[in-house]
Amino acid sequence: MxxxxxxxxxxxxxxxxxxxxxxxxxxxxxxxxxxxxxxxxxxxxxxxxxxxxxxxxxxxxxxxxxxxxxxxxxxxxxxxxxxxxxxxxxxxxxxxxxxxxxxxxxxxxxxxxxxxxxxxxxxxxxxxxxxxxxxxxxxxxxxxxxxxxxxxGCRFMTAFHGLAHRADLGAGDWFVVHGCGGVGLSAVQIATALGANVVGVDLVEEKLDFAE
Ligand SMILES: [Zn+2]
Ligand SMILES: [Zn+2]
Missing domain, CATH: 3.90.180.10 (Medium-chain alcohol dehydrogenases, catalytic domain)
Structure with a gap:
C-alpha cells in the first residue's frame, strides 16, 4: 500500500x-x-x-x-x-x-x-x-x-464529552468559548445543538466568522 x-x-x-x-x-x-x-x-x-x-x-x-x-x-x-x-x-x-x-x-x-x-x-x-x-x-x-x-475527528468527541458529559450543558445555559480553533468551533456547534446561548471569543476575525 x-x-x-x-x-x-x-x-x-x-x-x-x-x-x-x-x-x-x-x-x-x-x-x-x-x-x-x-x-x-x-x-x-x-x-x-x-x-x-x-x-x-x-x-x-x-x-x-x-x-x-x-x-x-x-x-x-x-x-x-x-x-x-x-x-x-x-x-x-x-x-x-x-x-x-x-x-x-x-x-x-x-x-x-x-x-x-x-x-x-x-x-x-x-x-x-x-x-x-x-x-x-x-x-x-x-x-x-x-x-x-x-x-x-478527535475535536468533536473532545468537545462533546466536555459539554454533554462533564459540564452537563443544557437549554438556556450561557456558554463562552475562549479560542475558536478545531475543538472550540466543535464546542460552538455542540453547545448550540444542546440549546445553550453561545459566546465565541478569539483574536482572529476569520475564526470568529466561522463561529458565527
Ligand atoms: Zn486529532
Ligand atoms: Zn482497557
Missing part, C-alpha cells in the same frame, strides 16, 4: 510503498477513505511530545482521525465484518480492563494512541490496522460519509 511516511522532525512526509498491514487475531484492517489532519499531528511531527512518549521515529505513519470500510478481520472478531463502514477512535482501548468495561476506553490502562505511538501506526495511508476491533471500531449510520466523519 501507499503511505505518507514520517522521515524526521519538521521534514516533509514521504509518500511511498510500504507493506500492507495484517490484522491481529482480534484485530482488523480498515481501508482508509478519509483522515482528519490535527494539531496533534503537527506537535508529534515537530517532536514536541517526546516527554509523553509520543515521538515518532523515521518510518512511522501519523494520522489518527480515519474513517473507511473494513477490509480484513482476524479470526476472533465477531461484531464487525468485512465491508462495514466504520470510524476508528484516536484512543484505542484493550476492551478488557476495568476502565474499558465501564465505558472509559479513552483512558484504558493499556491505551494506544493511534498514529502517535510506534506500536499503533496511523492512517495517513491506504490501510490502517486496528487492534481489539470488536471493542474499538464504531459502525457509522447510513448517510454519514467517511469525509464527514473524518472532519469530526
Amino acid at each position: 501507499r503511505a505518507a511516511v514520517f522521515t524526521d522532525y519538521g521534514e516533509p512526509l514521504d509518500v511511498r510503498e510500504v507493506d500492507d498491514p495484517e490484522p491481529d487475531p482480534d484485530g482488523a484492517v480498515v481501508a482508509v477513505e478519509a483522515c482528519g489532519v490535527c494539531r496533534s499531528d503537527w506537535h508529534a511531527w515537530q517532536g514536541d511530545w517526546d516527554w509523553r512518549g509520543l515521538d515518532p521515529v523515521p518510518g512511522h505513519v501519523l494520522g489518527h482521525e480515519p474513517a473507511g470500510h473494513v477490509l480484513k478481520v482476524g479470526e476472533e472478531v465477531e461484531r464487525v465484518s468485512e465491508g462495514d463502514h466504520v470510524a476508528v477512535p484516536f484512543n484505542l482501548g484493550d476492551g478488557s480492563c476495568h476502565r474499558c468495561k465501564t465505558g472509559h476506553s479513552n483512558i484504558c490502562e493499556n491505551r494506544q494512541a493511534l498514529g502517535l505511538q510506534p506500536d499503533a501506526p496511523g492512517a495517513f495511508a491506504e490501510q490502517v490496522p486496528v487492534p481489539h476491533a470488536d471493542h474499538n471500531l464504531v459502525k457509522l449510520p447510513e448517510g454519514v460519509s467517511s469525509t464527514e466523519m473524518a472532519g469530526l
